[in-house]
Amino acid sequence: MYQGLRYTLLLAAVALLQSLIFNQVQISIYFNPLIYVAFVLLLPMRTKPIVVLLCGLLAGILMDITMGLVGVNTCASLLTAYVRPLMLRLAVGKDNATDGGVPAPMQVGVGKFLAYATVFVAVHCMVFFALEAMTLKYIWLIGVKVVINTIATVLLIWGVASVFAPRNYNNSF
């Protein structure tokens, strides 16, 4: 119950940060970090795959509505939610991945967290920017956007994770 409330607040916080700050900051056409992916990325490692998928669906639909992008966020979120268990096993290790807890730097270590978050965010950004562009004509432009926003998003999520899951925080969904 308490865990559900925490994640509801996390979703509300990252959705508000995304729509009120990061969607409004128009520094460059290359800069568009997608901080809302923190919601699915930071779900406890023991969370059932179907729950992760439904959380991805929820986050995707919510962001599609606020960004006015029909299906783009949902497609990207569903894919990353579906392959998340595989990414966790590869980046964090099978034992740690099934041990529960939040996949945050303080719990799994900075190196493993960065490996997991980078792959997760890069896959999400690839799908998001490819679908958003609606064409592969400017594939180099999509590539530059993926690289810049993967780095920016991972750094931002690191900050969110440090606040959301401080040292020794451990729980399951």
Add this chain to the structure above:
Amino acid sequence: MGAIFIILESLSLHFYANSSAYAQAKLLTASNVFVGGVNSMFASVGKYFHLATENERLVARVAELENELEAYQTAVNEYELHANLDTINLKYLHTPARVINNTVSHQQNFITVDRGWGDGVRDGMAVLTADGCMFGYVVSCAEHYAVCMSVLNTEFRASGRPTHSGEFGSISWDGKDRHFVTLSEIPKYTPIEVGDTIVSTAYSFYFPEGVRIGTVDNITNSDNSPSSTIRVRLSADFMTTHKVVLVENRDAEIIMNLEDSVKYVK
């Protein structure tokens, strides 16, 4: 699990594949019912950082219009002007509005303004900056908000021509740089130079004739094509504009109905 993922992903891809810029605008209009108030509050804070620039533009525009008015007053017999003022049927109606949300970092960018159908705003109205530059046009309205397609939207199309020539071409944005649009299909023989001003033509439902789009930055000619491709530096600053003017072409519906009736006869 895999089957559920495939069904959900297929559904979202189906909605994505069947969406258009108009569907996106409708979605944004619906979300503005909930987030419009919050965006409006943030826009109010943000606009203070650009007040000086915006005021300079407005003062320059006011001076320009004062000069124009002075010219009319001098040229037209004062008695005739006042006698006919009430009977003049204005073709374009102007409504000021405030930008409460505006993106430039996507391929399909939209602008949300704080005027909707309750304030007389209709789909298809032109959106100009306070100093009269092309900014976009309205694609969807709620009661007190309207979503407009920005010039910085890869689906945006308008016609443009150099001020000194009748030859016109198509204006579009390639999604790469927010400072430039492309004017294509201009015949090679058109006398045009870097620095020339590009304005809207009379063939648009949305924009009045002569609305400033930008200046010629680069001209590319190809041996295989009879037309030139011109890179146009936009006059509107999409990052700092907070006040816009919505322009309604009051004859647009009549013209559209007339053209539709001709198509029906054919």
